[in-house]
Amino acid sequence: xxxxxxxxxxxxxxxxxxxxxxxxxxxxxxxxxxxxxxxxxxxxxxxxxxxxxxxxxxxxxxxxxxxxxxxxxxxxxxxxxxxxxxxxxxxxxxxxxxxxxxxxxxxxxxxxxxxxxxxxxxxxxxxxxxxxxxxxxxxxxxxxxxxxxxxxxxxxxxxxxxxxxxxxxxxxxxxxxxxxxxxxxxxxxxxxxxxxxxxxxxxxxxxxxxxxxxxxxxxxxxxxxxxxxxxxxxxxxxxxxxxxxxxxxxxxxxxxxxxxxxxxxxxxxxxxxxxxxxxxxxxxxxxxxxxxxxxxxxxxxxxxxxxxxxxxxxxxxxxxxxxxxxxxxxxxxxxxxxxxxxxxxxxxxxxxxxxxxxxxxxxxxxxxxxxxxxxxxxxxxxxxxxxxxxxxxxxxxxxxxxxxxxxxxxxxxxxxxxxxxxxxxxxxxxxxxxxxxxxxxxxxxxxxxxxxxxxxxxxxxxxxxxxxxxxxxxxxxxxxxxxxxxxxxxxxxxxxxxxxxxxxxxxxxxxxxxxxxxxxxxxxxxxxxxxxxxxxxxxxxxxxxxxxxxxxxxxxxxxxxxxxxxxxxxxxxxxxxxxxxxxxxxxxxxxxxxxxxxxxxxxxxxxxxxxxxxxxxxxxxxxxxxxxxxxxxxxxxxxxxxxxxxxxxxxxxxxxxxxxxxxxxxxxxxxxxxxxxxxxxxxxxxxxxxxxxxxxxxxxxxxxxxxxxxxxxxxxxxxxxxxxxxxxxxxxxxxxxxxxxxxxxxxxxxxxxxx
DNA sequence: TTTTGAGTCCTTTTT
DNA sequence: GGACTCAAAA
Numbered sequence: 001x002x003x004x005x006x007x008x009x010x011x012x013x014x015x016x017x018x019x020x021x022x023x024x025x026x027x028x029x030x031x032x033x034x035x036x037x038x039x040x041x042x043x044x045x046x047x048x049x050x051x052x053x054x055x056x057x058x059x060x061x062x063x064x065x066x067x068x069x070x071x072x073x074x075x076x077x078x079x080x081x082x083x084x085x086x087x088x089x090x091x092x093x094x095x096x097x098x099x100x101x102x103x104x105x106x107x108x109x110x111x112x113x114x115x116x117x118x119x120x121x122x123x124x125x126x127x128x129x130x131x132x133x134x135x136x137x138x139x140x141x142x143x144x145x146x147x148x149x150x151x152x153x154x155x156x157x158x159x160x161x162x163x164x165x166x167x168x169x170x171x172x173x174x175x176x177x178x179x180x181x182x183x184x185x186x187x188x189x190x191x192x193x194x195x196x197x198x199x200x201x202x203x204x205x206x207x208x209x210x211x212x213x214x215x216x217x218x219x220x221x222x223x224x225x226x227x228x229x230x231x232x233x234x235x236x237x238x239x240x241x242x243x244x245x246x247x248x249x250x251x252x253x254x255x256x257x258x259x260x261x262x263x264x265x266x267x268x269x270x271x272x273x274x275x276x277x278x279x280x281x282x283x284x285x286x287x288x289x290x291x292x293x294x295x296x297x298x299x300x301x302x303x304x305x306x307x308x309x310x311x312x313x314x315x316x317x318x319x320x321x322x323x324x325x326x327x328x329x330x331x332x333x334x335x336x337x338x339x340x341x342x343x344x345x346x347x348x349x350x351x352x353x354x355x356x357x358x359x360x361x362x363x364x365x366x367x368x369x370x371x372x373x374x375x376x377x378x379x380x381x382x383x384x385x386x387x388x389x390x391x392x393x394x395x396x397x398x399x400x401x402x403x404x405x406x407x408x409x410x411x412x413x414x415x416x417x418x419x420x421x422x423x424x425x426x427x428x429x430x431x432x433x434x435x436x437x438x439x440x441x442x443x444x445x446x447x448x449x450x451x452x453x454x455x456x457x458x459x460x461x462x463x464x465x466x467x468x469x470x471x472x473x474x475x476x477x478x479x480x481x482x483x484x485x486x487x488x489x490x491x492x493x494x495x496x497x498x499x500x501x502x503x504x505x506x507x508x509x510x511x512x513x514x515x516x517x518x519x520x521x522x523x524x525x526x527x528x529x530x531x532x533x534x535x536x537x538x539x540x541x542x543x544x545x546x547x548x549x550x551x552x553x554x555x556x557x558x559x560x561x562x563x564x565x566x567x568x569x570x571x572x573x574x575x576x577x578x579x580x581x582x583x584x585x586x587x588x589x590x591x592x593x594x595x596x597x598x599x600x601x602x603x604x605x606x607x608x609x610x611x612x613x614x615x616x617x618x619x620x621x622x623x624x625x626x627x628x629x630x631x632x633x634x635x636x637x638x639x640x641x642x643x644x645x646x647x648x649x650x651x652x653x654x655x656x657x658x659x660x661x662x663x664x665x666x667x668x669x670x671x672x673x674x675x676x677x678x679x680x681x682x683x684x685x686x687x688x689x690x691x692x693x694x695x696x697x698x699x700x701x702x703x704x705x706x707x708x709x710x711x712x713x714x715x716x717x718x719x720x721x722x723x724x725x726x727x728x729x730x731x732x733x734x735x736x737x738x739x740x741x742x743x744x745x746x747x748x749x750x751x752x753x754x755x
Numbered sequence: 756t757t758t759t760g761a762g763t764c765c766t767t768t769t770t
Numbered sequence: 771g772g773a774c775t776c777a778a779a780a
Contacts, residue, residue, distance in 0.1 A: 061770070090770050115769085187770055276768065376767050381771080398769080432756095439756050567770070587768045609767055625768080648765060649771055 030631035031304030093194035112566035149188035150278035209260035220267030224278035236260030306335025350386035422456035434506035442468035597633035603654030
């Protein structure tokens with residue numbers, strides 16, 4: 001027992017940590033010590049012998065959070081956390097599927113498709129079935145399939161209302177067959193397959209139910225339908241109606257005796273920002289009702305931010321209607337006001353940030369403690385450019401991840417082919433890369449042969465006659481030649497494959513190949529550190545699986561590495577230890593905190609993003625995102641926006657974000673003169689041709705129209721011009737008509753009346 | 756078959 | 771601004 005474990009907790013935190021073994025819901029505001037409560041709870045359960053490390057399952061959403069949990073836990077307790085079931089939903093499901101791959105109907109070395117792989121697989125499928133990808137855009141189909149899976153729906157269970165959807169369901173079914181044949185699994189499939197495994201296999205389900213006495217869930221507000229059902233299954237909570245979408249109710253109390261664990265869920269409905277990928281805030285309410293949660297504890301004291309920052313966050317989130325309700329407070333002082341800066345252009349904004357960062361550095365702030373946040377990844381480029389020119393070290397999270405770079409994916413595809421030659425996605429990726437004279441026609445022949453034989457592309461190679469067949473056979477020979485290298489240690493295997501595949505040679509010959517070569521070397525390093533990594537989980541052997549398989553331990557290394565590459569694509573970052581400025585999207589900033597936060601791009605259409613402005617639901621999610629952004633800051637918060645911004649090669653004119661207006665004025669300190677809304681916009685009257693350095697205010701106007709101008713339209717009603725492009729007779733304006741939506745109107749056609 | 760160049764669409768956020 | 775697709779030329 002570690003007596004000082006509970007020392008520094010406040011009464012609410014203490015109550016949460018030491019709750020009896022019942023279902024519990026902790027509503028934890030930003031910075032209220034949520035993670036701390038979760039970790040201390042685990043430590044407390046173990047050190048008071050209420051649970052064994054093996055009896056605990058703790059699940060998070062990001063690898064970052066899972067890793068942190070493991071580190072902090074091992075600092076608290078003198079135990080080996082290695083074998084513990086702590087990880088992301090995807091990671092834990094993967095682990096379960098690997099352990100019971102046969103019961104789950106998967107090959108032992110099944111591969112995981114990331115988003116790009118999945119899209120490639122769908123494109124390949126559409127091509128093979130001769131489906132018009134104009135009518136069924138791969139991206140859209142991908143979303144459709146994932147959405148169904150996240151609802152827990154197999155093709156047979158999807159209700160198709162129209163022909164279009166019926167066809168999409170057919171394609172969904174075909175996609176499933178393809179994946180099954182190739183032995184690959186996409187992200188959503190990991191969860192669904194694991195859920196079905198537990199649901200159908202009663203002994204297995206009982207085994208895990210009996211084992212996991214305590215199930216702890218971080219960021220519960222981000223769970224989707226399927227994840228919630230998975231949790232229910234593990235906690236032995238019977239599902240109501242089996243049919244999808246049926247509200248339970250009939251079976252609200254346990255038919256099975258309580259032979260299983262209880263759920264300790266921690267969440268903050270105000271920080272639910274993953275609705276776009278199926279997260280259901282409603283799960284919090286459902287959980288409360290279905291599990292008859294007696295213990296709801298609110299953690300409202302914030303230990304992170306100064307008062308002004310917190311007041312701003314509270315003021316913003318108050319504009320949302322659907323809330324469980326909670327108000328953060330702090331006993332730290334009010335602190336500094338929130339600084340607001342208006343820039344002429346995105347470039348000016350970036351340069352101003354650079355200057356401000358320099359000043360902060362002079363004042364003794366560490367760069368590591370300064371974060372630069374933005375709404376979308378595309379915004380990072382201009383910031384990076386300015387920082388790079390200024391010689392300020394920085395580190396970008398997210399964006400193009402290491403394992404998503406093309407040269408890395410190519411190398412991994414060779415490795416995947418070695419592990420599983422049926423992996424057609426990997427096959428298609430590298431069969432002609434580097435170029436070896438196998439073009440579209442040869443592939444087509446091969447595909448026909450494969451379809452006729454019902455086999456994978458690789459297996460169908462001997463079927464192809466002639467010259468194409470010879471080239472293909474040479475490729476097959478190449479892969480076969482690589483295979484013995486599986487007996488080498490992983491880093492050497494990677495090195496070997498980079499060499500034999502001709503990738504190294506290829507990039508050496510390429511003009512821009514230097515960086516790619518460096519990345520391939522980095523991949524070897526990544527393999528080295530992966531093998532050396534201490535905290536890596538060992539292959540599960542408790543259920544007698546994974547014995548007697550022909551595959552040796554080394555290929556288990558390979559499989560684990562490939563899994564790591566797919567599941568933890570973002571984890572591998574160079575320059576981790578440096579004192580660098582932190583750049584990331586608001587989404588990836590969740591769960592982190594910094595002394596100083598710059599929130600850039602505070603413009604209507606960007607933040608809130610124009611795609612979400614129209615529906616209340618979308619806008620509320622944007623607002624929660626803003627709430628997350630604001631609450632990342634401990635001492636100082638900057639909000640900045642630009643009047644013009646380059647977006648997809650076009651100049652866009654922005655208004656300041658409504659979220660700035662939602663902060664009480666007395667909390668703000670304008671670093672530039674505050675203009676009246678709509679009034680500051682320079683007139684774009686010159687037929688809206690963007691001028692390089694727009695003048696502010698004044699000047700003549702044409703037809704009384706300019707960005708920020710209120711207008712009236714006969715059909716759509718009143719609105720505000722938010723954007724403009726083109727000139728002369730091509731001039732078009734984008735108008736936000738509020739309830740009637742966002743419209744692009746040609747000035748020569750639409751009759752707009754200036755108000 | 757491969758390479759190159761013009762043209763198109765894109766972009767929200769992540770495991 | 772860039773990744774990707776498709777057409778024409780080597």
